Amino acid sequence: MDFMVKMAMAHGYKMHPRGNGTKSLNRGKHIHSGNTKPRNAFGCGECSKTSAHPNVHRKHSPFEFVKHLQGAKKGDKIEGIHNLKKFLHQFGYLDVQYLNDQEVDHDDQLDENTERAIKAYQLNFNLNPTGILDSETVSLMSRPRCGVPDIINGKTRMNSGASNYTTNYKFFPGSPKWPISKKVLTWAIAPGTRKDVALSLQGFSTQQWKRAVPFDFKYIGEDNVTADIKISFKKGDGPQKALAYAFGPTSGVMVFDADENWSNGAVPGKYDMGTVGLHELGHVLGLDHSSDKNAIMWPYIGDSTRRGLGLDDWYGMKALYK
Structure with missing residues (x-):
């Protein structure tokens, strides 16, 4: 039994022949490839106080404000709605011009544009797109995540409403990748x-991706x-x-x-x-x-966790460098 089949079984996937991943509602995503720089991230820095490790001291999450907005429509x-608008803007869900037209720091009205932005967020993460800040939406927004925006210029390539047996990997516009002729990527x-x-x-991040790409990785110190x-x-x-971002x-x-x-480990x-580096290295190699x-490549990660590649990551990288 080969490595891909073992991964599929471990993640509960059914093995079906497929092409280069599924399209998502024909919505393309223009996001950081080449020398394009991502916007400043507005992501969460620390988990909230609720944890599997109650005796560990934690800072309050900078997104504590989301909790008292639960149920808002x-x-x-x-x-605190104005902070929600800043969050949605930083990850691409609220239009820049819309924010520039308002005194956003004093605007705590959940208007139609904000409702539309919440629905887009919910669609991207396979939540019920009601436009209401339900418990599932609030819980996800409160978690730490990658700083690469989900949407830029109003377009996204993240899947919506996909089943567990569908490949969800995505590439950057134009599917940029490293030339295979390089053989070795120095870092x-x-x-x-x-x-x-x-x-x-x-010891972890490069070794995980090494099995999925046609490159070796060579560490060259502080060069x-x-x-x-x-x-x-x-x-x-x-x-x-x-x-982090990449x-x-x-x-x-x-x-x-x-x-x-x-830390080095959980x-x-x-x-x-290693886990956060594995995600960001996926961006560096070409996965969205x-x-x-x-x-x-799911953009959220918790503390006290070490995670490896999923089947979707493996399929995506193999498709990019086929």
Whole structure:
């Protein structure tokens, strides 16, 4: 039994012949490939206090405001709606011009545009698209995630309403990828970066993807200029930030939030560098976000967790570099 069949069985997939993934409501997504830079992420930095590890000290989630908005619907005026609008804007769900036309910091009205944005978010993550902030929507919005927006210029390639047996992987516009002739992709960390970061990425993230792409990965230390893949840490933009973000081929830039509690492995109250690195390396290699919760390219991740590739990730990378 080959590796792909074993993965399929482990994830509860039925093996059916298929093409290059399914299309999603004909909605294309224009998002960071080449040298295109993603917008500043507004993602969550820490999990909320509720955890499987109640004795671990945690910061309050910067998205605590979402919890008291549960049940909000069109027409409601509740303090904190303006923060919801900022969240939806940063991940591409609310139009820039719409926000510029309003005093958003003082606008706590859940209007038609905001309802439409909530529905789009719910569709992308296979939630019931009611436009109401139900418990499932609030719970997901509160979780830490990748900083790459789900929508840019009003378009998305994330799947909606797909079944568990459908491939949900997506590529960047034009399906950019690294030339197979390279054989080896070099990677480096910025000078001064903790060495355990390199160990985590080298020992887990690159080894996982190595089985799915026609490349080997070579660590070249702190030569963050000539390397194909350049890894660095930067301070997040305020308390409302994402864990990390990356650019698509062939930019090779991968940035982690320096303010987070990182670990090499699943440690209570910390984020596993290997797992987050695995997701961001998927972007660097050419995969966009997936709407499959079992995929590493699903944009949300919790702390105290180490995850590997899902079948959807494997299929996607194999299709890109076929």
